[in-house]
Amino acid sequence: MKIKFFMMICSVILFSSCNKWLDVDLADKVTEEKLFSTPQGYQEALAGVYSSMASPNLYGKKLTMEDIDILAQYYSYDGISANYVKWKIYDYEDAGSQGRILATWRGMYSAISGANNIIKWAGKDVQVLDADTKNQVLGEAYALRAYLHLDLIRMFCPDVKRSPKTTGIPYNLEFGVSLPPVYTVEENVQLVVDDLKKAEVLLAKDPITSAKPYQMASxxxxxxxxxxxxxxxxxxxxxxxxxxxxxxxxxxxxxxxxxxxxxxxxxxxxxxxxxxxxxxxxxxxxxxxxxxxxxxxxxxxxxxxxxxTANSTRFAYLPFVNVSTMYEGNxxxxxxxxxxxxxxxxxxxxxxxxxxxxxxxxxxxxxxxxxxxxxxxxxxxxxxxxxxxxxxxxxxxxxxxSHWTYLTMDYIMQESKREFVGEGQLWYAYKRLNLGVQTSSGTIGLIPPSDKIFVFPMPLKEIETGNRN
Structure with a gap:
């Protein structure tokens, strides 16, 4: 119940926005105070953020085996469902693509708001958490905030090495009603590093430092x-x-x-x-x-x-292509x-x-x-x-x-392609290295690298409501 309540708070905050970033009366403040009145409440709140990240709208499906892997061209050009045709060719102006982008934007910032709420409450001078538990909770929350912002940067910003001074995304450092500032891409990335450095210090006594999970029977x-x-x-x-x-x-x-x-x-x-x-x-x-x-x-x-079914067969929406070739038939x-x-x-x-x-x-x-x-x-x-x-x-x-005695970046990329199938990582590697993306179609072939295929546009609804120019 507590997890559901915490996720509800995050959803209300993001989906109620009209003309301001967080134009909302925080619902059921008394209940929220109750949630953060015990150590278990903080664990429930963290679980709520993890649960939202694992949902099909984020890393459970959309940002892994679905939308991001479509862009990496894992799936057949000819067999792909009509629902994905515009997305597969990087037509981000298409209405359907715009809907996908907006849903991702809102879902990610909703999860970030959840992490920020934990940081806000854990940062108060209260006696709910002992010092070690407080550090653990804050460390995880800062790390999750960094993880989510990093992927927003990888989706919505040009590559930091090639366009460091370009306008980036809002980096949301606080939970509340204020409008987060927009930073340059290099400033965005530095804020990620800053959050991770905080988390590294806070998690110095993380339980994993005295355990080897792979040795556990269960x-x-x-x-x-x-x-x-x-x-x-x-x-x-x-x-x-x-x-x-x-x-x-x-x-x-x-x-x-x-x-x-x-x-x-x-x-x-x-x-x-x-x-x-x-x-x-x-x-x-x-x-x-x-x-x-x-x-x-x-x-x-x-x-x-x-x-x-007994009467028909529907082909897979996202059929893989050339799997044997990808693994060299091995x-x-x-x-x-x-x-x-x-x-x-x-x-x-x-x-x-x-x-x-x-x-x-x-x-x-x-x-x-x-x-x-x-x-x-x-x-x-x-x-x-x-x-x-x-x-x-x-x-x-x-x-x-048989060990390789000669190695090129292309070999490493091919190994990455084999390794991250279904996990939504390959497209980011193409972008980081500014590489063309090989399609499954002989007529289209290699799609040249450009911001057109590697940078999602700011969601139109965010622009229309005055959040961005």
């Missing part, structure tokens, strides 16, 4: 450490941000801290040599931060599976053999009958990303070290893997 118990943002999730985000703004020294520093912490481990093949009901299909030992959602299976069936690549059905080619990564042992969750930051960051950062600086990181990752993906 994955449900392990999720208490990783199905939320934690200290190493903050460090991984700092590595991601370092790479985004071209600060490879910082990216290397934080990625190595995560890898060398030994709190996570790359896939052990022995865990995959079991019946499907026993396989950890999502490689959860590698999850630094993930979001639980028991309906992921339904979402992937809705998007990626054909619908067969049946020894466990991502190919386990994430896609060998019988009918269906995408089964999030739809495996192993729910008695493994809770469905969407990876938000994985150990494999740290290896890819290190391989990219060392490329051209120490090629042998770069190869060692990419080969280590592939050793835990491909049986009897």
């Amino acid at each position: 994955k449900d118990m392990a999720d208490k450490y990783v199905a939320r943002i934690n200290l190493f999730g903050v460090k991984a985000l700092l590595a991601r941000v370092g790479l985004l703004r071209g600060d490879k020294v910082s990216a290397i520093k934080y990625a190595k801290e995560v890898v060398e912490s030994e709190r996570f481990r790359l896939l052990d093949f022995a865990s995959a040599d079991k019946p499907d009901s026993e396989i950890d299909m999502l490689f959860s030992d590698e999850h630094i931060f993930s979001l639980r959602n028991k309906n992921l299976s339904e979402y992937t069936i809705e998007l990626h599976y054909p619908e067969v 049946n020894d690549d466990i991502r190919y053999s386990k994430w896609f059905s060998t019988v009918n080619g269906n995408f089964v990564k999030f739809n495996v009958d192993n729910k008695l042992k493994f809770f469905s969750k969407m990876p938000m930051i994985k150990l494999s990303e740290m290896y890819l960051i290190l391989a990219e950062c060392y490329l051209g600086k120490d090629d042998q070290l770069s190869q060692s990181y990419i080969n280590a990752l592939r050793d835990h993906r491909i049986r009897n893997n």
